[in-house]
Ligand SMILES: O=C(O)CCC(=O)C(=O)O
C-alpha cells in the first residue's frame with residue numbers, strides 16, 4: 433500500500449526517461465528553460481525567440497569569454513582580414529563547458545534534428561562599442577561548393593545600447609503593429625529598409641540561410657547597425673551542413 437502510494441506520486445515520464453538514461457539508451461537532457469518562439473517570416477524562415485537564454489546563462493557566457501576577445505575579421509574569397517570599413521567589433525570563441533553544451537542542445541533542438549551531416553560551429557560572442565557595426569552580408573558563403581552555413585541564431589546577451597539593431601533590408605515590414613515590441617517601427621527605423629530587430633538581452637533571432645533545394649537564400653541579407661551609445665554583445669550559434677552541395681545552374 434505504502435509503496436504503491438509512493439510510486440504514484442512520481443512522474444511516470446521522468447521515471448521512464450531516467451530508467452532509459454541509466455540503461456544508456458538516451459543521452460541526458462535536462463533543459464527545462466522556458467522560452468517563447470514566434471514565426472516572423474516563412475520565406476525566408478525567420479523566428480523571433482523571447483528569453484532564449486536565462487540571465488544566469490548570459491552572465492556565465494560573458495564571464496568565460498572574458499579575456500578572449502580579438503578584433504573581428506571579415507571573409508572575402510579565401511582571405512580573412514580586419515576591415516574596419518565593413519566590421520568594427522571584437523569577437524571571441526566561447527570555451528565549451530556544461531552550460532555551453534546545454535545552450536547548444538537547446539539551439540539544436542529548436543533547429544530540428546538534421547542528421548549527422550549538420551553540426552553546430554563553435555559558439556562566438558561579438559562585442560560592439562559606440563560606432564561598432566557589421567555591414568550588410570550573408571552568413572552563407574557563396575564561394576564554396578561543398579558544405580555551407582545552414583542556420584543562424586543571433587542571440588542578444590548585452591543590449592545596454594541605442595542603435596545596434598539587426599537589420600534585414602529584404603524582409604518586408606509586417607502589417608501587424610504588435611511586432612513593434614520586437615522590431616523598430618516609425619522613428620526608430622532611421623531610414624533603413626526592411627526590418628530591424630531590437631537588441632533585447634536574452635532574446636534571439638533565428639533564420640535559415642538556405643532553401644530546402646539547396647539554393648542560398650538572398651532574403652537573409654543582414655547587418656548589425658551601428659551602436660550609437662552603450663554596448664551590445666551578441667552570441668552567434670551557427671550550424672554547418674557538410675552535405676550541402678552547390679546546386680547546378682539551370683538555364684532559363
Ligand atoms: O550583431 C548582429 O546584430 C549581427 C551579427 C552578424 O550578423 C554576424 O555576426 O554574422
Ligand SMILES: [Fe+2]
Pocket residue numbers: 569570571654
Ligand atoms: Fe551575420
